[in-house]
Amino acid sequence: MQIGKEKLMWMYEKMVEIRYYEETMAAVYMEGKLPPAIQKGLAFDIGGGPVPGEMHLAAGQEPVAVGVCAHLSDDDTVVGTHRPHHFAIAKGVPLDAMTAEMFGKVTDRAAGYGIPGIRVADNDAVAVFEAMAPAIARARRGDGPSLIEVRTDRYFGHFQGDPESYRPQDEVAHLRARDPIGLLSKLLKERSLMSPEEEAAVVEKAQQRVTRAFAFAANSAYPNAQDALADVFVQDHASTRALV
Amino acid sequence: MKTERILTMAQAISEAIAQEMTRDEAVFVMGEDIGSYGGIFGATGGLLDKFGPQRVMDTPISETAFIGAATGAAAAGLRPIVELMFVDFFGVCMDQIYNHLAKNTYMSGGHVKLPVVLTTAIGGGYGDAAQHSQCLYSTFAHMPGIKVVVPSNAYDAKGLMTAAIRDDNPVMFMYHKGIMGLPWMSYLEGSSNAVPEEAYTIPLGRAKVMREGADLTIVSLSQMVQKAMLAAHELQGQSIHAEVIDLRTLVPLDKEAILKSVRKTGRLLIADEDYLGFGLSGEIAALIAENLDTVSLKAPVMRLAVPNVPIPYSRPLEQFVIPQVADIVQAAQALLVGKLARAVAA
Numbered sequence: 001m002q003i004g005k006e007k008l009m010w011m012y013e014k015m016v017e018i019r020y021y022e023e024t025m026a027a028v029y030m031e032g033k034l035p036p037a038i039q040k041g042l043a044f045d046i047g048g049g050p051v052p053g054e055m056h057l058a059a060g061q062e063p064v065a066v067g068v069c070a071h072l073s074d075d076d077t078v079v080g081t082h083r084p085h086h087f088a089i090a091k092g093v094p095l096d097a098m099t100a101e102m103f104g105k106v107t108d109r110a111a112g113y114g115i116p117g118i119r120v121a122d123n124d125a126v127a128v129f130e131a132m133a134p135a136i137a138r139a140r141r142g143d144g145p146s147l148i149e150v151r152t153d154r155y156f157g158h159f160q161g162d163p164e165s166y167r168p169q170d171e172v173a174h175l176r177a178r179d180p181i182g183l184l185s186k187l188l189k190e191r192s193l194m195s196p197e198e199e200a201a202v203v204e205k206a207q208q209r210v211t212r213a214f215a216f217a218a219n220s221a222y223p224n225a226q227d228a229l230a231d232v233f234v235q236d237h238a239s240t241r242a243l244v
Numbered sequence: 245m246k247t248e249r250i251l252t253m254a255q256a257i258s259e260a261i262a263q264e265m266t267r268d269e270a271v272f273v274m275g276e277d278i279g280s281y282g283g284i285f286g287a288t289g290g291l292l293d294k295f296g297p298q299r300v301m302d303t304p305i306s307e308t309a310f311i312g313a314a315t316g317a318a319a320a321g322l323r324p325i326v327e328l329m330f331v332d333f334f335g336v337c338m339d340q341i342y343n344h345l346a347k348n349t350y351m352s353g354g355h356v357k358l359p360v361v362l363t364t365a366i367g368g369g370y371g372d373a374a375q376h377s378q379c380l381y382s383t384f385a386h387m388p389g390i391k392v393v394v395p396s397n398a399y400d401a402k403g404l405m406t407a408a409i410r411d412d413n414p415v416m417f418m419y420h421k422g423i424m425g426l427p428w429m430s431y432l433e434g435s436s437n438a439v440p441e442e443a444y445t446i447p448l449g450r451a452k453v454m455r456e457g458a459d460l461t462i463v464s465l466s467q468m469v470q471k472a473m474l475a476a477h478e479l480q481g482q483s484i485h486a487e488v489i490d491l492r493t494l495v496p497l498d499k500e501a502i503l504k505s506v507r508k509t510g511r512l513l514i515a516d517e518d519y520l521g522f523g524l525s526g527e528i529a530a531l532i533a534e535n536l537d538t539v540s541l542k543a544p545v546m547r548l549a550v551p552n553v554p555i556p557y558s559r560p561l562e563q564f565v566i567p568q569v570a571d572i573v574q575a576a577q578a579l580l581v582g583k584l585a586r587a588v589a590a
Contacts, residue, residue, distance in 0.1 A: 044428040045370075052371025052559065104371070104558030161428060165280055225564035228556045 001130045005193045007070055009202070011125045012188060014069075015062040015181045017206035018086045021095070022059040022156070024210050025085070025102070029055045029160050044161055050103050050218065058086040060123070060155035063180045065090035067128020067150075071136045083154075095213035105220035120150040123180050126187065248438040252425025254286030256398035256439050257363075257417075260405035261288065261325060263443045265295055268323065271409060274301040274310055275327030275363075284329055285365045285424050307337035311362070315345045318358040323409060325361040331380045331418060334364070345414045346389030357412045361405075362390075367420035367467055367517060368566055370429055374554035377562075379466070379516075382523030384416050385494040391415040391448055392494040396423065396469035397435045400492055403446030411448065420467040420517075432470035449496030453505070457485035460511035460579050462572065463502055463528055465491040468515045475572035483587065484580050494524065499531055503539060506532060510542035511579045515572050520549035543579045548572060 032038075032049025039045060046053065058065070065086035072078060072091065080087035088098055097107035116138070120131045128150055135146035153175040157164045188194035194202075251259070265271045272295075273288055279302040282289035292300040303310040307328055314324040328334060334341060341362070348356050368377025385392045393408055393415055395401040401419065408415040423435035454469060455476050464472040469490045476486040487505050491498065506512045512532060514525040525547040532545055548567040556562050577584065 039430040042427055042430065046372075046429045047370025048430070053557065054372055054376065104561075163281075222560045223558055225560050228558075228561035228565045229551060229553055232553050 001133065003126060003129060005188075007129070008126075008184070008188055008193060009198075011066040011070055011129070012181070012184050012194070013202045013206050014066045014090050015125060015184060016203050017209060018062045018065065018089045019059055019181055020207045021089060021210045021213075022057045022085060024214055025051070025055065026057060026059075026156060026160060028214060046161065052104070055160040056083040056158065057156040057160065058083050058154070060153040060175060060180075062086055062090075063123050063125035063128050063184075064150045064152050067125045067130075068132050070129050071132050095209055096216040099213040099217035100220045103217040103220065104222065105217055106223050108220070115145050115147050117147045117149070120148065123150070123152045123178075125180055125184050249441065250436055251398045251402075251439040252286075252436045253395065253398045253401045253419060254283075254289065254424040254426060256402040257287045257405050257419065258283075258289045258291060259439070260402040260443070261409070262291060262294055264406060264409040265291070265299060267443070268409075270321065270323045271325065272299040272301070272317075272322060273325045273327070274303050274314065276303055276305060276329055278302060278327050283327060285419065285421055286426055287327065287363055287419065287424075307333065308340050311337045311340040312344065314360050314362075315340060315348070315358060318360045318414075319348070319356055323359045323361075325363060325409065327363045329365060330376050331364045331366045332375050332378050334380070341390075342387050346387055349413065350389060358414050359409075359412045360414045361408045361411075361417055362414065363417045363419070365421050365424075366394075366418045367422055368555045368562060369422050369467075371557060371559060371562065373557035377555035379418075379420075379518040379550075381416075381418050381465070381494055382518045382527070384418075385497075385524070385527075389414065390495065393417045393448060393492070394466045394494060395419065395492060396454075396464075396466055396490050397437050398425070398439050399437050400446055400452070400490070402439050403444050404448065404492060406443055407445040407448055410445065415448070418466070423467045423470060432467060432474075434470045434473055435467070446492070448493045449498055451492055451498035451501035452490045453501070454488040454490050455486065457487035457509070459485045459509060459583065460513055460576055461487045461489060461502070461505040461509045462513045462515055462576070463489045463491065463505075464515040465494070465524075466517065468517050468567065471567070471569045472515050472572055474569045475576065478569070478573050479576050482577070482584075484576055484583075486576055497527075502528060502531060503535055506541075507539050510540060512541070512545045513572070513575050513579055514545070514547045514549070515567055515575075516547070516549040517566060518549060519552055520547065521552045523549065525549045542582070546575050546579055548575055 029051050033045050038048050069090035078087050078091050100107045118131045120127050131148050135148055138146055155172055273291055277284055278288040279292040279300050311326060314326040317324050345358060345360060349358055366379045381392055381394050384390055391413055393404050395404050405417060408417050421429060422431050425431055425436045454473060462472045472488045476488050479486050487509055489501060489505055514528050516525045518524055529545045532539055548571055550565050553565060
């Protein structure tokens with residue numbers, strides 16, 4: 001299957017954006033969670049800082065999101081797992097609102113059963129894209145679902161702060177040596193589809209979008225406490241507010 | 245002279261389990277990340293090293309299978325302790341819990357013993373959102389057939405865990421994350437206290453008067469007891485004397501302890517971190533309503549609980565829906581408004 005330059009460049013740019021987003025989130029997540037800003041005696045406070053709670057990052061899994069979403073249009077819907085940032089970014093969820101939401105701010109709301117199964121052995125955006133083509137065509141024809149298993153990688157722990165005692169300490173270093181963003185960059189250059197200048201521009205653009213989103217989130221207002229009572233049910237808020 | 249040994253609740257729970265495993269070979273532990281990880285909230289720390297993988301078993305993420313396995317093992321004579329990380333996740337295996345574990349004793353005419361201890365983490369306050377922050381103890385107390393233990397401190401946790409393991413019935417042991425004394429989550433320090441080294445039991449179904457007082461009764465449980473104690477201390481400065489009752493277990497419920505205290509104070513505030521509707525606070529209010537022939541109230545019963553909304557992620561929203569120390573203080577003041585007015589007049 002031949003993928004055109006436009007698609008490849010889109011996938012590359014989105015992968016860079018996702019990676020930078022996750023790395024930025026990893027850093028911001030740690031703010032306010034370390035001594036001496038926390039309760040005495042603690043090494044880390046999961047509830048502290050601008051982004052409290054558990055953080056599940058998707059760095060390393062970019063090929064899966066872009067390989068899938070490259071086939072999708074605005075009318076399509078994609079559902080991720082608890083580790084969904086890469087899908088959200090590849091599908092085009094507005095970064096500012098998404099980041100503000102993760103800051104808890106107002107977002108200015110502005111193979112059985114006959115299902116075909118395909119296994120993608122490489123954590124490679126082009127391979128995911130190619131595997132998705134027949135599956136999406138099948139779904140669009142109304143012929144039913146497909147199961148695609150991608151052997152992808154996860155660079156960060158299950159959650160930020162995870163001691164990762166379940167995998168060898170050097171596993172991530174080995175994975176990063178075959179980083180899918182680097183692989184796609186190499187392919188684009190080998191095919192003379194991307195110059196070093198173009199690459200620099202793409203990376204800068206992607207990183208600027210992420211930086212802007214984090215600034216937006218940090219500068220957004222927190223909601224009013226009473227807003228906690230809205231949205232338990234749909235329809236007009238006044239009649240469906242929780243009865244306290 | 246022997247100095248007191250202060251333990252966190254997590255340490256107290258794992259010590260109780262270790263002592264019972266030493267005492268009784270039928271006791272074993274299984275669950276997700278309870279082995280080398282020591283339980284994500286530290287409740288099984290050190291057990292794998294001490295007892296090995298035959299008795300401390302990490303399971304796959306297959307809750308229906310391992311809760312079912314625990315039920316079967318208990319029916320066959322073992323005494324499993326099985327952990328399911330967050331109470332919020334119990335939905336995936338409810339058939340095993342409420343159709344099998346909770347009912348098989350009854351449906352066998354009392355012949356089948358199922359001594360399973362189901363441990364899980366509850367509670368919010370640290371920004372973990374609607375699917376990781378619930379208490380839900382009322383849900384499990386509502387369903388007949390499971391005892392429900394909800395400790396507020398390390399001393400009680402050890403004695404209650406030991407009693408739970410020795411109990412021949414299914415027991416749900418629910419520990420609040422915000423009192424486990426974890427090095428990675430802020431907690432209310434009153435929950436870490438002196439714990440004897442030797443094994444001891446605290447009978448299930450016996451509440452504890454944490455602090456005596458004549459003006460009002462605050463009935464509470466789990467982390468909310470620690471908040472109630474802080475509130476009672478603050479109220480003391482305003483000459484309001486609160487009696488704080490720690491229920492310790494919901495099933496069995498120590499009704500007599502509640503009635504006795506409310507007969508004395510005439511005022512009741514229920515401080516609860518579960519949902520307000522159809523739950524613990526309503527049950528206790530009903531208990532008082534059913535006993536108005538022997539309890540005389542000086543003010544209507546007051547309830548503090550999570551308004552009927554999922555726990556929000558955003559910090560100001562989460563702090564708003566979960567009752568805080570200041571909310572308890574304010575509610576107590578409202579209950580005592582008559583007394584305060586008289587004091588001002590005098």
